[in-house]
Amino acid sequence: MSQSTREWKYSLTIRKHIPSGRQYVPADEIVTSVRWDDGEGLSWHERFQGLNEATAQAIREWLNTAVVAIAPESQRPEPTPTRPELKPPAEAEIERLPWRPYHEGHSAGWVFQNLEDPGAKQLNAYLEAQEKLPATIGKYRYRFSGPEDNPRMFISRAPVEKA
Numbered sequence: 001m002s003q004s005t006r007e008w009k010y011s012l013t014i015r016k017h018i019p020s021g022r023q024y025v026p027a028d029e030i031v032t033s034v035r036w037d038d039g040e041g042l043s044w045h046e047r048f049q050g051l052n053e054a055t056a057q058a059i060r061e062w063l064n065t066a067v068v069a070i071a072p073e074s075q076r077p078e079p080t081p082t083r084p085e086l087k088p089p090a091e092a093e094i095e096r097l098p099w100r101p102y103h104e105g106h107s108a109g110w111v112f113q114n115l116e117d118p119g120a121k122q123l124n125a126y127l128e129a130q131e132k133l134p135a136t137i138g139k140y141r142y143r144f145s146g147p148e149d150n151p152r153m154f155i156s157r158a159p160v161e162k163a
Contacts, residue, residue: 008035091138093119110154
């Protein structure tokens with residue numbers, strides 16, 4: 001089942017309007033959404049905070065010339081760094097997770113997606129933020145996997161093919 005047609009138990013959408021500084025010019029809008037099912041790690045409150053921070057960051061980076069032109073250069077906000085949970089965890093932190101190999105002696109494996117480990121939570125949040133999976137981090141490609149009724153039960157990894 002493709003993710004675009006999948007039914008999710010929960011969905012949260014945030015819309016923020018950026019008013020235009022000029023008359024008769026419509027406001028800009030930032031819209032972001034997240035969907036999830038029970039047992040996927042983060043609470044609705046944590047997901048809301050993540051979306052709220054992401055939209056606030058997008059607004060700070062927004063090229064709204066009406067706002068930029070009004071503010072003197074010395075008062076323009078500095079861009080803030082990306083939220084840490086949207087960056088992948090360090091490879092060493094990922095390696096410490098309790099990976100279970102698919103085949104004895106091979107490095108491809110899986111872990112439960114809803115582990116309480118901070119590295120697992122950060123890896124999960126990073127993968128959820130990706131437009132397309134698998135995502136390559138270091139020498140592995142990561143994606144979600146699981147049975148048809150819970151296709152995001154696991155985080156799976158496979159070695160990047162050497163050319």
